[in-house]
Amino acid sequence: xxxxxxTKQNRFKRMILKLLKVHAFDKETFNILxxxxxxxxxxxxxxxxKTYILSxxxxxxxxxxxxxxxxxxxCPSVDLWxxxxxxxxxxxxxxxxxxxxxxxxxxxxxxxxxxxxxNLKVTLHLIHDxxxxxxNDDLLVLLKNNxxxxxxxxxxxxxxxxTFLECCDEAKNANDLIFFVEDDYLFEKNCLEEILFSYSRxxxxxxQDIFICPSDYPFFYDSAYKTSLFIGKxxxxxxxxxxxxxxxxxxxxxxxxxxxxxxxxxxxxxxxxKPIDLIYKKIPCLAPVKSTCHHLSRTVPAISENWIELWNLxxxxxx
Numbered sequence: 282x283x284x285x286x287x288t289k290q291n292r293f294k295r296m297i298l299k300l301l302k303v304h305a306f307d308k309e310t311f312n313i314l315x316x317x318x319x320x321x322x323x324x325x326x327x328x329x330x331k332t333y334i335l336s337x338x339x340x341x342x343x344x345x346x347x348x349x350x351x352x353x354x355x356c357p358s359v360d361l362w363x364x365x366x367x368x369x370x371x372x373x374x375x376x377x378x379x380x381x382x383x384x385x386x387x388x389x390x391x392x393x394x395x396x397x398x399x400n401l402k403v404t405l406h407l408i409h410d411x412x413x414x415x416x417n418d419d420l421l422v423l424l425k426n427n428x429x430x431x432x433x434x435x436x437x438x439x440x441x442x443x444t445f446l447e448c449c450d451e452a453k454n455a456n457d458l459i460f461f462v463e464d465d466y467l468f469e470k471n472c473l474e475e476i477l478f479s480y481s482r483x484x485x486x487x488x489q490d491i492f493i494c495p496s497d498y499p500f501f502y503d504s505a506y507k508t509s510l511f512i513g514k515x516x517x518x519x520x521x522x523x524x525x526x527x528x529x530x531x532x533x534x535x536x537x538x539x540x541x542x543x544x545x546x547x548x549x550x551x552x553x554x555k556p557i558d559l560i561y562k563k564i565p566c567l568a569p570v571k572s573t574c575h576h577l578s579r580t581v582p583a584i585s586e587n588w589i590e591l592w593n594l595x596x597x598x599x600x
Contacts, residue, residue, distance in 0.1 A: 326478055328481075329346060332478075332482055344485045346477055348401065350403075350456075352448040352462065353407055354445065355444075356464065357378045357412050358410075358412070359410075380577065383467070383592065383596050383599055384577070387574075388468050389423075390468070390470055392428065392429055394470050394473070394474060403428075404430040408436055409434070409435055410439055421433065442546035445546040449543050449546065455532050460528075461526060461529075463525070466495075467575045472573040475516055478514040479511075482514075483513065486511065487565060490534050491565045491566065491567060493568075494524040494529075495527065496575065496576050497569055498525070506519075510570070516569040516570060517570045518568065518570070521567065523554065523561065524566060525554060534560075534564065538564070541559060542556070572588075575591070
């Protein structure tokens with residue numbers, strides 16, 4: 282074990298701080314930071330304000346988040362990739378419509394979990410391909426709430442590439458953060474809270490806008506990335522150099538890398554996401570070490586995580 286040098290604490294200063302009921306102060310500026318007295322030794326987070334990680338100290342969040350636009354693209358009439366009929370292997374007997382509904386319920390629950398505690402302008406855009414009016418109406422009833430806005434639009438071009446390009450077109454009207462979401466992702470309740478706090482915190486540390494991948498994909502563990510670990514809210518985050526097509530980024534990054542992003546839908550690439558992966562050579566992309574949402578493909582979606590309990594919880598709400 283490496284021998285570490287410890288700074289001797291000033292007992293008199295500690296006594297004064299205790300008398301003044303000061304919990305912590307910034308090591309560099311000596312600005313006083315008082316988390317809630319009922320915090321009971323936990324880390325302190327103020328959305329668009331400050332964080333205080335007990336082991337690391339105070340951080341003023343310079344990267345403020347002004348709004349969030351989520352673009353959920355779905356196609357109930359097309360089977361899962363490399364599958365046919367009812368969903369096989371992961372959850373037998375579940376068709377695509379049920380899958381979409383359960384995943385949207387999980388998004389709604391995650392959004393409300395955040396918005397019940399913090400103020401932020403959020404819009405959920407439903408981008409559909411070959412979906413019936415009845416199914417769309419069912420989704421609107423399912424998502425009805427008074428905390429975030431819902432918009433629905435049919436893609437101009439059918440198919441996976443078409444819905445992706447529709448998201449790109451609609452995202453140009455966003456004001457700040459943009460979240461592209463495919464229709465087979467199951468969200469943890471704390472997902473939106475975790476990725477928004479972590480985006481603000483890590484962007485502040487790196488002094489630039491970043492990409493956020495919300496899933497800890499199994500294929501990340503087959504690659505020798507040059508990476509670092511960052512503290513988010515409740516998760517650790519690391520650099521990755523590839524994602525699928527569910528990721529969060531900023532309006533500024535859309536402007537700067539619009540050609541790369543759109544080329545996913547405009548060209549045939551191998552792999553499908555290659556143009557976006559190339560951006561990660563220049564702009565950091567971070568993924569959690571333990572998923573905040575799970576990609577429910579035909580293979581196990583996460584590393585040693587009991588996602589099936591999360592599925593059952595949201596599936597019951599559909600009933």
